[in-house]
Amino acid sequence: MSRQEDRPADTSSEGEAASEQGVARPDAFLLHEVIRKEGDEELRRTGGALFLSAIAAGLTMGFSLIVPGVLKAHLPEAAWADLITSIGYATGFLIVVLGRQQLFTENTLTPILPLLHDRSIATLMRVLRLWSIVLVGNILATAAIAAVLAGTEAFTPHVREAFVTISHHTIEAPFWTTTIKAVFAGWLIALMVWMLPATGTAAPFIVILMTWLVSMCGLAHIVAGSVDTFYLVFTGHASLGDYLWRFFVPTLLGNVFGGTALVAVLNFGQVAPEVEEQKAADGEA
Structure with missing residues (x-):
């Protein structure tokens, strides 16, 4: 990951001038560079x-x-209980993100920024390679953990019944x-990844908040939802x-579009002038 020292900070007068001219704020550019360098490392x-x-x-x-299944099995039947259960959904994401494990939906953002920066066939092929490996690994592992949950008595029948109820969505x-x-x-999820480099010690809170929203709103996530399905x-x-036609295909299409188009492309657009300026200064084509 890049550091802010990689690019000299603008003085306050320069920052004001940039704002008056309508170009991206320097801190937005630095955030972009942190995530782009991280994407380069992943590629x-x-x-x-x-x-x-x-x-x-x-x-x-x-x-x-x-975690949501255990919570649901022990909470009373009440409207507020679903809000508590939804918080448990964040557990897997929290471990994955803080443990720096490869999650497909994170990769709809981080490697896309190097692709938007380079705009080359070589980088596109590296992105597709990364996506393929991570998606296959994620899905195979979700099938494995779901098979263990379904085929063993690690959890009580009451909890396993809660698993079924939660998964039907x-x-x-x-x-x-x-x-x-x-x-x-x-x-x-892509917005969460975009914000994390700027949040510091608040990163766990951001992960919990954003993933809680995904669960609370009943949204579809390709990896977490694969465990359920x-x-x-x-x-x-x-x-x-x-699994394939009612969940996997529509969810994959939506997750990729939401992460790449609505976050990677739009957030790249706000710093594109500075990116081109930096590339010219570095002598890049």
């Missing part, structure tokens, strides 16, 4: 390292079903409704076709 990682990290993330996301909506829900989820498949409450 350079070996396939084996990416895959193992993605497997770890997919397994960890099982806690975004386990992933396949209950029509295709395009799920897609729209996934757009909002991808948007929120695979659990339904392995317990006989859904078919593999339900």
Whole structure:
């Protein structure tokens, strides 16, 4: 990750002049550079390292079903109980993000900034390679953890019943409704990733808040939702076709669009003039 010292800070008069001219604020540019450098580092990682990290993330996301399920099983039937249960959804995300594991929806933002910066076929192919490895690793691991939850008695029947109740939301909506829900989820998760470098010690709070919103609003997340839907498949409450066409495809489309178009592209647009200025100063084509 880059540091603010990599680019000299503007003086207050220069900052005011930039604001008057309508160009991006220097701090927005620095935030962009931090995330772009992080994306560059991810694109350079070996396939084996990416895959193992993605497997770890997919397994960890099982806690975004386990914790809400345990909470739901022990809370009374009340309207407010769902708000508490939704907080448990943040557990998997918190571990994944703070543990620096590879989560597909984070990668709808970080490697896109190097692609927007370079705009080359080579970088595009590196992004597609990263996406493929991370998505496959995430999904295989979610299937594995869901199989363990469904095929063992690690949790009581009451908790396992709560798992089923919670998981049904992933396949209950029509295709395009799920897609729209996934757009909002991808948007929120990518915004979370965008904000994290600037939050410092408040990072855990930001992760909990943004992922709680995803759960509370019933939005669709490709990795967390895969744990839920695979659990339904392995317990006989859904078919593999339900997973593919009622969840996976619409959710993947929505998450990618929400993360890339609504966060990466739009936030790149606000700093594009400074990016081009810096590239010219560095002698880049």
